[in-house]
Amino acid sequence: MKILHTSDWHVGKVLKGQSRVEEHIAVLAQVVDVARTERPDLVIVAGDLYDTAAPTPEATRLVTRALSALRGTGAQVVAIGGNHDNGAALDALRPWAEAAGITLRGTVRDSAAEHVLTGETAGGEPWRLVALPFLSQRYAVRAAEMYELTAAEATQTYADHIGRLIGVLARDFGSGTVNLVAAHLTVVGATMGGGEREAHSVLGYAVPATVFPGSAHYVALGHLHRAQQVIGPCPIRYCGSPLAIDFGEGENTPSVAVVEVTAETTAKVRDVPITAAVPLRTVRGTLDELSTMDPDQPGWLRVYVREAPRAGLREEVQALLPRALEVRIDPDMLPSSDAAARAAQRSGRSPRELFADYLDSRGHADDGVRDLFDKLYEEVSST
Incomplete structure (x- = not known):
């Protein structure tokens, strides 16, 4: 049989x-x-x-x-x-x-x-x-x-x-x-x-x-x-x-x-x-390293990017690698959990200060993101 x-x-x-x-x-x-x-x-x-x-x-x-x-x-x-x-x-x-x-x-x-x-x-x-x-x-x-x-x-x-x-x-x-x-x-x-x-x-x-x-x-x-x-x-x-x-x-x-x-x-x-599906691949590197990769190589990509977090980084990676479906910061680039814990003091602090601490704890020092938060918070608070 x-x-x-x-x-x-x-x-x-x-x-x-x-x-x-x-x-x-x-x-x-x-x-x-x-x-x-x-x-x-x-x-x-x-x-x-x-x-x-x-x-x-x-x-x-x-x-x-x-x-x-x-x-x-x-x-x-x-x-x-x-x-x-x-x-x-x-x-x-x-x-x-x-x-x-x-x-x-x-x-x-x-x-x-x-x-x-x-x-x-x-x-x-x-x-x-x-x-x-x-x-x-x-x-x-x-x-x-x-x-x-x-x-x-x-x-x-x-x-x-x-x-x-x-x-x-x-x-x-x-x-x-x-x-x-x-x-x-x-x-x-x-x-x-x-x-x-x-x-x-x-x-x-x-x-x-x-x-x-x-x-x-x-x-x-x-x-x-x-x-x-x-x-x-x-x-x-x-x-x-x-x-x-x-x-x-x-x-x-x-x-x-x-x-x-x-x-x-x-x-x-x-x-x-069974070989008919598009392969799934994981790649790592800085933006410079990712720019050397063939953007037309077969496969859907998960990218661990070795850069500090910032607004627009995902879009930059996808411009280099259009088949990147998932973009993450390489864990080695993130601050330690101890640094995050020190930034978690909340008592008596404003939402802007708390959000700024969160960004700092993630290594995401980007004034543009903070300004966007201020704008959104003001819109929500005034409704």
Whole structure:
């Protein structure tokens, strides 16, 4: 059996005001090309199809067309909701998806059968897939209660609830069948990619790899944007995002995973790079150093400028490097926290004096900014 594992498309992503629609079109077209070349039996999209719970019509068209194109390669297609997705909205698309031969699972339902999918490859090999969309802490408890959680178990942690759910859903994993799990989770020991929503990635949302059964032949995860294997009782993998979502992911290699496995053999995984997106790069330097860089070099830029803060600096940097979407002062150029603390004496001081102290604490000695503050403060105070 061959599987194409992809996740974290984040269609609709806007990066510092820059639309990435054209990049997503190119990236998803390349993912479809990989599917045409590899001819997988099954495509798993492990969550975060969208970047927001309220996607635009354009984003919805792009996702539905990509899913349809993947189905058009002859593969079975299963997609689950992630923490960025609106699970109920994905479920509302199920009539369309079922007509198109695509399986969507946006939220956890009260029937275990909804989340245990079965199929057979063209060569006659049976497979069974547990499809578990993202669950918030509150809904993890509620979902576990659907499967007869006891009063004592109701006080357990998020990881306990997830482990119990997977245990119930995977209880019919047996020999002679390729047993699979698709989930949108943070697993303890995995490395974040740099652009994830931290509230849904750390602390109570991290689960141990032991929530997955040893009888699983492959666990296809979404949520963390860096492709990586996770040590556990069975093969567990994040395929990563097919494009860098934010500048913190500039060092990642966008990819999809191609998995070959049988009921009797261990999963073999190959990462296939996806190169269609514009790379995200971070550069540092003074204005003189930045002026020597090629302004037409491909890539969206995050610039750490080694200059004292002043009004208009961002515009000067962007005049040199038009593809600079984010401009920051290099942290080494900022005063120490001790200097900032000494400037924080507020008692009996005017707003102008306080603002001047703040500028001084940030190394931003610019009379023009102070004059602008005076003008704005006078306008606000007189209304």
